[in-house]
Each structure stands twice: as structure tokens, then as C-alpha cells.
Amino acid sequence: MFMLVDRDYELGYLDNQYNKNGSNFIVIYGRRRIGKTYLINEFCKNKPTAYFLSTQENSRELIKAFSIKLSTLFNDKIISQNPLTSWSSVFEYLVDRTEDLSEKIIVVIDEITYIIMADKSFLSIFQKYYDLYLKTRNIMFILSGSLINIVYNDLLGYSSPLYGRKTGNLKLDEFHFCDTYKYFSYLDFHETITIYSLFGGIPYYLSLIDNSKDYLEQYLSKGNIFYNDAEFILREELSNPERYFTILKLIASGKTGISEISSAMGYKTNELSPYVEKLTSLDIIKKEYPIYNKKRNNGLYKINSNYFNFYFNYIFENKEYIERQDIGILKNIINKNLKEYISRIFEDICTEFLIKYSRDIIHADILRIGRWWGKTAKATAQPLIDEIDAMGEDSAGRHFFCEVKYRNRMANIKVLEDLKRKSNNFHFENELFIIFSESGFEQDLVGISKIEKNVILIDGDTMARMIRTKTIPS
Numbered sequence: 310m311f312m313l314v315d316r317d318y319e320l321g322y323l324d325n326q327y328n329k330n331g332s333n334f335i336v337i338y339g340r341r342r343i344g345k346t347y348l349i350n351e352f353c354k355n356k357p358t359a360y361f362l363s364t365q366e367n368s369r370e371l372i373k374a375f376s377i378k379l380s381t382l383f384n385d386k387i388i389s390q391n392p393l394t395s396w397s398s399v400f401e402y403l404v405d406r407t408e409d410l411s412e413k414i415i416v417v418i419d420e421i422t423y424i425i426m427a428d429k430s431f432l433s434i435f436q437k438y439y440d441l442y443l444k445t446r447n448i449m450f451i452l453s454g455s456l457i458n459i460v461y462n463d464l465l466g467y468s469s470p471l472y473g474r475k476t477g478n479l480k481l482d483e484f485h486f487c488d489t490y491k492y493f494s495y496l497d498f499h500e501t502i503t504i505y506s507l508f509g510g511i512p513y514y515l516s517l518i519d520n521s522k523d524y525l526e527q528y529l530s531k532g533n534i535f536y537n538d539a540e541f542i543l544r545e546e547l548s549n550p551e552r553y554f555t556i557l558k559l560i561a562s563g564k565t566g567i568s569e570i571s572s573a574m575g576y577k578t579n580e581l582s583p584y585v586e587k588l589t590s591l592d593i594i595k596k597e598y599p600i601y602n603k604k605r606n607n608g609l610y611k612i613n614s615n616y617f618n619f620y621f622n623y624i625f626e627n628k629e630y631i632e633r634q635d636i637g638i639l640k641n642i643i644n645k646n647l648k649e650y651i652s653r654i655f656e657d658i659c660t661e662f663l664i665k666y667s668r669d670i671i672h673a674d675i676l677r678i679g680r681w682w683g684k685t686a687k688a689t690a691q692p693l694i695d696e697i698d699a700m701g702e703d704s705a706g707r708h709f710f711c712e713v714k715y716r717n718r719m720a721n722i723k724v725l726e727d728l729k730r731k732s733n734n735f736h737f738e739n740e741l742f743i744i745f746s747e748s749g750f751e752q753d754l755v756g757i758s759k760i761e762k763n764v765i766l767i768d769g770d771t772m773a774r775m776i777r778t779k780t781i782p783s
Contacts, residue, residue: 316348319479323352326449326477327413333449334439334474338460339481340592341542342513345453348481349417357382358415368428372399375418379403382414396431400438403448410447422456425463432463436470444474457591458546483614484510486658487665487776496520498773499747502715506654508535509616525643528619529636536631539620546591552584554625557612560594561621565609585610593617600679600700601735615654622650652715656680659713659745659767660699666775670765671741673703685734695731709741720746722753725764741765745772 326333337345346362353360359382361375373392376399380388383406393399407414418424424431443450454460463469465478484492489510490501500520507528508514514535519527528535543550552574559570571581588594596608612618623643624631630639660678667675678701685693699711712728714720728742740763744750747769750758758764 316344316351316481319348319481320352322477322479323451327352327356327415330447332444332446333476334444334471335449335451336460336464336475336478337451337453337481338457338464338478339455340457340511341455341545342511342538343455343481343483344512345455345481346419347512349419349451349453353415353417356415357412358417360417361419363418363420363423365423366427368396368424368431369394371424371427372396375399376402379406379416396428396434400434400443404438404442404446407443407446407448413447413449415449415451417451417453419453420455421452421464422454422459425459429463432470436474439471439474456546461590484512484515485661485665486510487661489515490773490776493520494777498769500524502651502655502658502747505658506615506651507619509614509618511614511616514616525640525647526636529624529631529639531631531634535616536620536624536628539617539624543593547587553588554621556581556584556588557593557617557621558625560610560612561618565611567608567610570610597680599681599683600677601681602683619650648715652713655715655745655747656698656713659711659772662745662767662772662776663699663711663743666779667703669775669779670743670767671703671705671707671709673705673707675701676704677701681734683734685731695734697728697731703741707739707741708735708737709743711743711745714744714746714748717748719749719751720744720754720766721751722757725754725757743767 323335326335337349339345350360359378361378363371364374366374372394376393377389379399379402380386380392385406388402393402403416439450452464454464464471465475466472486501486505489505490496490498492515493501493504496504504515504518504524507524508518517534518524527533530536540550540554543553547553555574556570559573564570564573567578567581567585570585571578574581585594589596592613594610594612597611598604598608612621623639627639627642630636663670664675664678667673678699681697681700682694685695697710698713700709702708710728710732712720712724714724724744724746725742728744732740732742742763743765744754745767749768749770750766754766758766
């Protein structure tokens with residue numbers, strides 16, 4: 310059963326808007342399966358609402374269905390039996406029925422992008438009636454969309470007829486790990502890391518998971534949504550998406566620089582840039598720079614969603630095994646380096662955790678945080694490349710360095726020594742060294758942390774308890 314997790318802000322925001330005098334015009338957007346409809350329905354409970362879910366039909370059918378929804382709200386049997394036939398008549402009807410409202414009503418158009426695709430004149434007609442009449446009425450409009458291209462260009466963009474009319478907008482993102490762990494309150498920490506690494510924080514996917522079954526096998530079962538939904542979502546957003554698929558496959562496989570990607574595809578960098586920029590604008594990928602060294606040519610690309618990342622890592626080129634229901638072979642392929650894949654996700658989890666619980670862990674706020682990679686400070690004939698999983702600075706004026714370990718054995722003192730060595734690439738004073746280890750720590754490292762107060766150790770059990778209780782155990 311799906312439930313709202315980490316949507317308290319959004320519900321509170323909508324309630325505050327609803328309680329204001331006069332009209333509201335809210336745009337809610339985000340990728341498919343992210344929970345927009347569930348959020349809207351939860352907010353609209355016990356409020357007078359006309360909720361209309363657009364479909365991929367012609368404009369005439371959409372007008373008919375929408376007018377019937379309005380007639381139900383106003384208990385109008387005449388219109389319900391004789392639906393309206395134009396968008397102008399729909400808005401004229403709405404203007405007429407909202408002239409003397411004592412209680413604010415809500416009009417929801419969910420997946421409005423389908424209406425725009427069927428008839429772009431809808432936007433201009435809406436704008437006309439909103440400007441002339443509806444912006445002074447006791448009515449709250451909620452427009453929701455999943456096709457981000459259309460939302461940006463036709464609803465939020467400067468050229469949109471509705472530009473400047475909205476009183477607010479909400480972009481829904483995936484759950485973070487901490488919220489996913491709260492969602493699966495009955496699972497242990499390690500299991501939730503695996504789920505989050507495979508399915509991401511997409512609410513609808515999480516609601517489909519059966520914790521009594523093997524998670525990898527559920528992903529690979531032919532009858533489910535997981536093994537082809539990534540391509541379905543991208544095909545809706547992108548025309549001729551095959552080149553975009555290849556870019557995502559290469560990023561997932563470790564070719565994260567623009568020159569690496571273009572070389573692998575046989576294109577010049579400037580030829581490929583528009584495609585990369587498109588994926589970035591859709592929030593499918595993002596460009597990451599080493600903290601303290603944000604030169605243009607230093608950036609690396611990263612897939613934003615764990616679900617998309619896992620899909621293009623393991624499924625995209627191996628769908629034949631699923632189609633012929635030979636899952637065993639594909640599971641063997643995946644399991645060869647699944648732990649390494651999850652370890653990279655665990656780095657993101659630990660960064661998120663440190664930001665969220667920084668006041669409990671380091672008794673300060675995080676002002677700046679990010680990954681770092683670059684040449685080691687040691688002068689050698691063959692320059693070595695160092696990586697720091699997370700580093701930054703806090704509100705107490707300290708610089709911190711983090712190492713993240715996801716493995717079956719405990720972290721030992723060598724991990725701290727290597728982290729201190731890597732910190733020599735910088736020359737900061739007042740440093741903190743933070744080590745995350747899902748499996749815990751050997752006694753030599755625990756002993757050092759009790760002597761050196763700038764060494765902080767956080768294991769998986771500590772993370773689990775803090776997420777569930779919001780306090781660090783004594």
C-alpha cells in the first residue's frame with residue numbers, strides 16, 4: 310500500500326495556498342511514477358473538487374469528459390447529460406458557476422500535457438478566461454504534468470500564454486534514501502540499501518515491491534513494469550531516443566566525461582552536446598564537478614536516478630534474457646559486480662545522511678559538500694589520481710573529509726591513514742575526518758577515534774538508528 314513519505318512540505322504548502330483568500334494557480338510536475346496524483350488526491354480529500362485526469366484522446370473527447378467532471382462538482386444533471394463541446398464553453402460555464410462561491414473549490418487537471426498535445430489553443434483560452442474572470446474567484450487551479458519538456462515550454466516558459474499567472478509550483482522528486490528507509494519500516498538497513506540501489510526512490514516502484522521475494526528477481530520478471538519502463542518514459546519525452554539511450558548506457562558503464570562519450574559514439578563533442586544538454590534539462594543526468602576545482606573541462610556526468618542507472622548498467626543490453634525468461638544467466642551477470650555498483654550508491658547515501666544529520670554528527674551545519682578527484686599531491690613520474698568520497702566545510706569553520714566503505718569486512722586504521730594522506734592535497738587547518746562503514750570498524754580504529762576527537766566513525770547500525778529515531782545513540 311503506497312503512502313506519503315517526505316511530502317509533508319508539499320501538503321503543507323498546498324494547504325496554505327488553499328486557505329488564502331481569492332484564487333490560486335498551482336503547477337505540479339515531475340517524472341512519471343513520482344507520486345503527483347497521490348499527493349493531489351491526498352490534498353483534495355474532504356474538499357469540494359473537480360478532478361480530471363487527461364488521457365491521450367482527441368480534444369472533443371477531453372472537453373466532454375472535463376465538462377462532466379465540472380457538472381458533478383456543481384451537481385448539474387443537465388450538463389452531465391449534455392456535455393459541452395468547446396473549451397470556450399467549458400470556461401464560460403466555470404465562470405458562470407463560480408460567481409458567488411462561499412467555499413473555495415478546487416479544479417484539478419492532471420496530466421494536462423495530454424490536453425496541450427491535443428489542442429494548444431487550450432492555453433490561450435484558459436489565459437483569457439483566467440485574466441478576465443477566474444483570477445478573482447474563490448477557486449484553486451492545480452495543473453499537473455509528467456512530460457517535463459511540455460511543462461517547461463508550454464506551462465512554465467516565458468512564451469507560454471499562462472506565463473506569470475501561476476501563484477506557485479511544486480516539482481516532485483524521488484524519495485531520498487532516508488525517506489525510503491522510513492517507507493520500509495519493517496526491513497533492515499542493508500536490505501533497504503539494495504532496494505534503493507535497484508529501484509531508486511520512485512514511490513510507485515517502491516509500492517510494488519514484495520519483500521518476501523528476491524528483489525533482483527522481481528526487477529527481472531517479464532510481467533512487471535521495471536524492465537522496460539525506463540525506455541517508455543524516455544520515448545514519451547524524446548523523439549528518436551536511440552542516441553539518448555546510448556549516452557545513458559555509456560555514462561552508466563563509467564564513461565562519464567563528454568570527450569569519452571563522444572569518442573565512444575564516434576561524434577565530435579559539439580555534435581553530442583545538444584543531446585547531453587537535453588538529458589540534463591530533463592533532470593535525467595547532471596554534471597558533477599570536483600569540489601574546489603570547477604573548471605569547465607573537469608565535469609563528469611552522472612545519472613540522477615538509481616532506477617535509470619541500474620537499468621542502463623545491466624538491463625538495456627541484456628533484455629534478451631528476460632524476453633526468453635532466462636533470468637538465471639542475467640542474475641549471474643549482474644551479481645558479478647553488484648556489490649561494487651551498490652557501493653557507489655552507498656557513497657551518495659552517506660553524503661545525504663551527513664547533510665541531514667550534521668547537527669547530530671558534527672554539531673554544525675554543512676555549508677558546502679561534494680566529491681573531489683584530481684592528481685595526488687605527491688610528485689611522481691606517473692601522476693596518481695586521488696578520489697575523496699565527500700568533503701567540504703561546516704558552519705564551525707572546519708573542513709571535513711569523508712571516506713565511505715561498503716563491504717563485508719570492518720574498516721581498519723589503514724582507511725583513516727589513507728584519508729589523511731588524501732587530505733594533504735589541500736592545506737586546511739581545523740580538519741575533521743569522517744569514516745562511514747556499513748559493516749563497522751576494527752578496534753584499532755575505534756581506539757584512535759577515542760583519542761583523536763576530530764575522527765568520527767559512523768557504521769550502518771548508527772545510521773539506521775538515527776534515521777528511525779533522529780537521535781544519535783549514546
